Amino acid sequence: MVTALLALAAVLTAYEITVYSLIVSQGDQAVVETSSMDYLSAVRESDDEVEINFQVTYIDAIKEFATIEYDLRLFGAWGYLEADNASTATVTKSFSVQISASGNGRDPANSIASELKLVDGQRIGGFEAPVSLYPCADLKGTGDTSKSSSAYPLDAYCFDVIANTYALDSTGNHDSVEPPPVTWLYHYGSGLDGYTITFERIPYFTNPETDACYDWAQKADSGFPCSISEDANAGYSRVRGRIERASVVQVFTWVVLGMIVLAAGCAILMTISVLSRSTAPALEGLAFLAALLFAVQPLRGALPDAPPVGIQSDVLLFYPAILAILTCLAIQVVLWVRRGPAQRE
Secondary structure (H helix, E strand, O other), X not given: OHHHHHHHHHHHHHHXXXXXXXXXXXXXXXXXXXXXXXXXXXXXOOOOEEEEEEEEEEEEOOOOEEEEEEEEEEEHHHEEEEXXXXXXXXXXXXXXXXXXXXXXXXXXXXXXXXXXXXXXXXXXXXEEEEEEOEEHHHOOOOOOOOOOHHHOOOOEEEEEXXXXXXXXXXXXXXXXXXXXXXXXXXXXXXXXXXXXXXXXXXXXXXXXXXXXXXXXXXXXXXXXXXXXXXHHHOOEEEEEEEEEXXXXXXXXXXXXXXXXXXXXXXXXXXXXXXXXXXXXXXXXHHHHHHHHHHXXXXXXXXXXXXXXXXXXXXXXXXXXXXXXXXXXXXXXXXHHHOOOHHHHO
16 A cells, blocks of 8 residues: 555656646746847947857767857958858958867966968858866856766856957968957857757956956056957957756756656665565565666666766765665565575465
8 A cells, every 4th residue: 555655656746747847948948148148339330340150069068068160250341241151251351360268267368279360352151169168166156066067967067259350461460550350259059959058248358266357457558458348349259158957957857866766765665565574575576676676777878968977966866776776686585585485385
């Protein structure tokens, strides 16, 4: 009777969680953009602009990197979009664009950058580049203790999309006289299934440890911008992204982990029942426990983006469940081997 009630409670709980996950998923957004991502009026009204469109096309939370797809849109003196192919632009004024990964300490001054030197008459299309993910806990004031994929499914990662442009002279070097193009990073993607990505535009020379502009950049005579509007006019643009697993993925993960715990609970309950009766277990019960032992691992593998072995939920839930089922099986096997003559017939 007790076992039947527990089974019924487990089924009802699973049903309620499933319904809840469906309700939660309705409010999930694959991409969330803060108001800082909106176009500045000065940028929108600019005739000469280099717009760098980007979208996240791939995420590897285990190796902690993402792939970003870029697409340049040139306007005014710097180039134009081809009429028959909007994803291809033709350069009419030579300039260079640097796309940076997160880099050491996320400081644009020492980050790893890919540089494209575009000369007059050159055609440029889309391209991809990797970007490093780093723990969001490194950011001041986030209160996020997530370190890496070990916190699955509550893991969170941040990354920076960093770009700067400058004019080139006739020799292909930095033209210190010609002002850089107005530069703006613009996200145009729809996100990735199973993840929520939040984008926020920040000043180019933001120090992640203080979440404010570097001290040396704030000096009046530094010549470096310390605001988003100043960045755009100086050829700089920087967007911070935060990657989290979608709510429906988190709920489904907890459901699967709950099923693993439930399996261990059933094994313990069966063993307690056998011990309380002081009778040898039935072969059917032993077969059930053996099947349960081998059924738990596929449940672990059914987790979304199945993380590597050793995450926190493994230590707290999966390994103890395996150990509990194995221990219960061993106890009942010993009882079955030591059964009396009357029980053998």
